[in-house]
Amino acid sequence: xxxxxxxxxxxxxxxxxxxxxxxxxxxxxxxxxxxxxxxxxxxxxxxxxxxxxxxxxxxxxxxxxxxxxxxxxxxxxxxxxxxxxxxxxxxxxxxxxxxxxxxxxxxxxxxxxxxxxxxxxxxxxxxxxxxxxxxxxxxxxxxxxxxxxxxxxxxxxxxxxxxxxxxxxxxxxxxxxxxxxxxxxxxxxxxxxxxxxxxxxxxxxxxxxxxxxxxxxxxxxxxxxxxxxxxxxxxxxxxxxxxxxxxxxxxxxxxxxxxxxxxxxxxxxxxxxxxxxxxxxxxxxxxxxxxxxxxxxxxxxxxxxxxxxxxxxxxxxxxxxxxxxxxxxxxxxxxxxxxxxxxxxxxxxxxxxxxxxxxxxxxxxxxxxxxxxxxxxxxxxxxxxxx
Amino acid sequence: xxxxxxxxxxxxxxxxxxxxxxxxxxxxxxxxxxxxxxxxxxxxxxxxxxxxxxxxxxxxxxxxxxxxxxxxxxxxxxxxxxxxxxxxxxxxxxxxxxxxxxxxxxxxxxxxxxxxxxxxxxxxxxxxxxxxxxxxxxxxxxxxxxxxxxxxxxxxxxxxxxxxxxxxxxxxxxxxxxxxxxxxxxxxxxxxxxxxxxxxxxxxxxxxxxxxxxxxxxxxxxxxxxxxxxxxxxxxxxxxxxxxxxxxxxxxxxxxxxxxxxxxxxxxxxxxxxxxxxxxxxxxxxxxxxxxxxxxxxxxxxxxxxxxxxxxxxxxxxxxxxxxxxxxxxxxxxxxxxxxxxxxxxxxxxxxxxxxxxxxxxxxxxxxxxxxxxxxxxxxxxxxxxxxxxxxxxxxxxxxxxxxxxxxxxxxxxxxxxxxxxxxxxxx
Numbered sequence: 001x002x003x004x005x006x007x008x009x010x011x012x013x014x015x016x017x018x019x020x021x022x023x024x025x026x027x028x029x030x031x032x033x034x035x036x037x038x039x040x041x042x043x044x045x046x047x048x049x050x051x052x053x054x055x056x057x058x059x060x061x062x063x064x065x066x067x068x069x070x071x072x073x074x075x076x077x078x079x080x081x082x083x084x085x086x087x088x089x090x091x092x093x094x095x096x097x098x099x100x101x102x103x104x105x106x107x108x109x110x111x112x113x114x115x116x117x118x119x120x121x122x123x124x125x126x127x128x129x130x131x132x133x134x135x136x137x138x139x140x141x142x143x144x145x146x147x148x149x150x151x152x153x154x155x156x157x158x159x160x161x162x163x164x165x166x167x168x169x170x171x172x173x174x175x176x177x178x179x180x181x182x183x184x185x186x187x188x189x190x191x192x193x194x195x196x197x198x199x200x201x202x203x204x205x206x207x208x209x210x211x212x213x214x215x216x217x218x219x220x221x222x223x224x225x226x227x228x229x230x231x232x233x234x235x236x237x238x239x240x241x242x243x244x245x246x247x248x249x250x251x252x253x254x255x256x257x258x259x260x261x262x263x264x265x266x267x268x269x270x271x272x273x274x275x276x277x278x279x280x281x282x283x284x285x286x287x288x289x290x291x292x293x294x295x296x297x298x299x300x301x302x303x304x305x306x307x308x309x310x311x312x313x314x315x316x317x318x319x320x321x322x323x324x325x326x327x328x329x330x331x332x333x334x335x336x337x338x339x340x341x342x343x344x345x346x347x348x349x350x351x352x353x354x355x356x357x358x359x360x361x362x363x364x365x366x367x368x369x370x371x372x373x374x375x376x377x378x379x380x381x382x383x384x385x386x387x
Numbered sequence: 388x389x390x391x392x393x394x395x396x397x398x399x400x401x402x403x404x405x406x407x408x409x410x411x412x413x414x415x416x417x418x419x420x421x422x423x424x425x426x427x428x429x430x431x432x433x434x435x436x437x438x439x440x441x442x443x444x445x446x447x448x449x450x451x452x453x454x455x456x457x458x459x460x461x462x463x464x465x466x467x468x469x470x471x472x473x474x475x476x477x478x479x480x481x482x483x484x485x486x487x488x489x490x491x492x493x494x495x496x497x498x499x500x501x502x503x504x505x506x507x508x509x510x511x512x513x514x515x516x517x518x519x520x521x522x523x524x525x526x527x528x529x530x531x532x533x534x535x536x537x538x539x540x541x542x543x544x545x546x547x548x549x550x551x552x553x554x555x556x557x558x559x560x561x562x563x564x565x566x567x568x569x570x571x572x573x574x575x576x577x578x579x580x581x582x583x584x585x586x587x588x589x590x591x592x593x594x595x596x597x598x599x600x601x602x603x604x605x606x607x608x609x610x611x612x613x614x615x616x617x618x619x620x621x622x623x624x625x626x627x628x629x630x631x632x633x634x635x636x637x638x639x640x641x642x643x644x645x646x647x648x649x650x651x652x653x654x655x656x657x658x659x660x661x662x663x664x665x666x667x668x669x670x671x672x673x674x675x676x677x678x679x680x681x682x683x684x685x686x687x688x689x690x691x692x693x694x695x696x697x698x699x700x701x702x703x704x705x706x707x708x709x710x711x712x713x714x715x716x717x718x719x720x721x722x723x724x725x726x727x728x729x730x731x732x733x734x735x736x737x738x739x740x741x742x743x744x745x746x747x748x749x750x751x752x753x754x755x756x757x758x759x760x761x762x763x764x765x766x767x768x769x770x771x772x773x774x775x776x777x778x779x780x781x782x783x784x785x786x787x788x789x790x791x792x793x794x795x796x797x798x799x800x801x802x803x804x805x806x807x808x809x810x811x812x813x814x815x
Contacts, residue, residue, distance in 0.1 A: 024411060061501065
């Protein structure tokens with residue numbers, strides 16, 4: 001009897017225990033999913049995260065890739081193209097490295113007379129070291145003549161190539177020299193400022209091109225301005241075409257080179273306040289100015305151009321600008337990625353918002369093949385103002 | 388007294404054993420990933436691709452705010468998302484959408500990193516309606532609608548004999564509001580969710596009709612409506628034609644009923660049309676195949692670790708004897724490919740038309756806590772002869788293309804159907 005009870009107990013209890021084990025085993029992933037979801041900052045997302053790890057057929061991308069994807073998806077819902085997540089730097093650099101490094105010879109190309117391409121070598125770049133001089137006119141690249149209808153960006157592309165490979169240029173130098181240079185391509189840092197002076201009827205006109213606002217820009221620009229002034233330049237063309245913006249501090253100091261101290265250059269509005277922002281530094285140039293802009297002129301550069309115009313310091317010539325006037329702050333995150341958040345918007349000194357609108361030039365000029373029509377218009381505008 | 392104590396002790400010990408076993412199961416399940424559930428196969432859905440925008444120019448670099456240290460633990464690390472949310476709440480200039488929108492965006496973003504368009508996310512209101520549709524019937528007014536680009540819900544056609552038709556709704560009508568609720572500018576599924584409702588209730592529709600300057604009201608009493616998934620008829624030369632539009636929850640029953648009706652007229656052969664059939668439920672696919680096949684293998688479902696389930700047909704289906712041709716094209720997907728593949732591999736009939744879509748994966752639908760649905764690819768299908776459906780699709784035995792539509796907008800001749808008739812009459 002006793003034995004029978006024991007056997008019965010075992011027969012009943014054992015399956016129950018097994019069933020309990022199986023129930024636990026079966027419920028586990030659901031419980032896991034539920035708890036994990038509940039712990040996530042956005043619970044339905046937490047559900048999806050765990051279900052995917054639990055069920056997905058193929059190998060999943062690494063968790064950090066999926067998580068960054070999730071953050072990107074979330075940022076998409078904000079409907080702000082400038083609030084974005086960038087991948088960790090090493091990954092980006094790696095990608096850049098894998099895509100092949102390109103060498104250059106350090107030459108700025110510009111339209112001189114109609115159909116003639118002028119050259120400005122970067123200081124200490126391969127082209128300058130090989131003997132190319134400011135103002136040389138480009139005749140051919142690797143034996144291929146420069147045509148009238150050439151595009152500057154296509155020509156610049158021909159000059160670039162793999163590091164340590166040679167490129168041969170034939171140039172014309174005043175009064176009647178034709179020179180040939182073979183230059184080895186190297187890694188070249190493009191300076192953010194270049195300048196030259198352009199002969200005009202009443203004296204030379206200064207031309208300064210600023211490609212973006214970096215920490216070095218103001219220093220470079222100050223030097224170039226001093227050089228132009230030594231040359232006797234009294235009017236200035238400031239070319240900010242394809243300048244997509246940059247840092248705020250250089251913007252304030254750049255504006256300070258051309259505006260009296262204390263001038264307000266923009267208003268910054270964030271969630272808490274509206275703040276007028278003034279120039280920094282000492283004014284270095286007070287003569288008549290033209291600013292050249294195009295569709296690639298964006299963000300901080302648009303504000304810069306607007307500030308000079310609205311303070312009666314410059315005439316704007318070219319195409320309407322890009323139209324971005326929000327400010328992003330940059331936050332490094334723990335996984336090495338970087339988050340850009342739109343934290344504020346800019347208004348011009350006259351309280352215009354440029355988002356989606358851009359600046360309308362005082363003189364509208366569309367780009368033309370074989371010449372720099374906007375530059376010609378700028379020269380035509382400034383020449384009567386020469387003393 | 389002493390005996391009671393002993394019994395109580397024994398019971399406590401047993402209870403401890405049971406809960407111990409349960410917790411043990413939880414632990415083992417947690418470590419191994421747990422048991423896998425039964426799979427079903429919904430129709431393919433549109434992949435959602437989210438492209439990251441171009442990196443912006445930087446304005447204003449501020450020192451980073453303190454972020455929380457990583458939480459350690461296998462599945463519970465949402466640090467990056469938490470940090471970004473906290474930063475947005477503190478710093479973002481614009482308005483932040485509600486947390487549901489953010490969560491859905493995050494899910495879509497996560498899925499975009501997978502290379503699988505079939506692992507997909509479906510918003511709650513759409514999931515609701517798709518679930519209803521997949522069941523084979525719904526409660527509503529019986530109108531086919533589409534959302535126009537200008538945000539108006541347009542009636543495309545009316546199901547014959549259903550409430551909308553009876554109440555005087557006409558094709559081309561625009562439904563502007565249901566009751567007090569304007570539906571202009573809503574998404575299609577959101578708008579449909581207002582039109583549908585329990586059978587017997589009234590849908591008060593505000594209608595705009597071309598040719599009338601003012602809008603007017605039509606009241607439709609909703610009813611339970613079956614979605615017609617089969618079309619069938621006897622063609623010339625005593626050939627039966629049966630088309631299945633999708634594999635909803637009643638597909639096999641509908642096919643069987645239709646087939647019995649057709650067979651009663653003693654046709655010499657059957658054309659089974661699976662063209663543009665996007666698929667549906669896996670169990671329905673197996674049952675439909677079983678109607679035409681004697682005992683044998685129908686399909687194999689295999690996961691990445693090689694674990695497989697085999698699905699079989701059995702003797703006794705109503706369509707096992709009649710000569711058979713299956714029409715397929717690039718719109719035949721998923722469950723359609725399983726049925727067509729089994730019929731082809733088992734030598735039961737030939738396929739005529741174009742190569743099928745090649746959706747040979749199995750998705751498992753999961754409900755998330757907010758009612759949305761996550762479909763996760765859990766396995767792949769193989770035909771009885773181990774043809775890989777995924778990406779490849781099924782090649783037809785006789786390849787026939789439909790000519791391009793004629794210039795006057797008339798539908799081109801159905802050359803695939805004609806070829807099938809020719810094959811059945813001439814045997815080649």
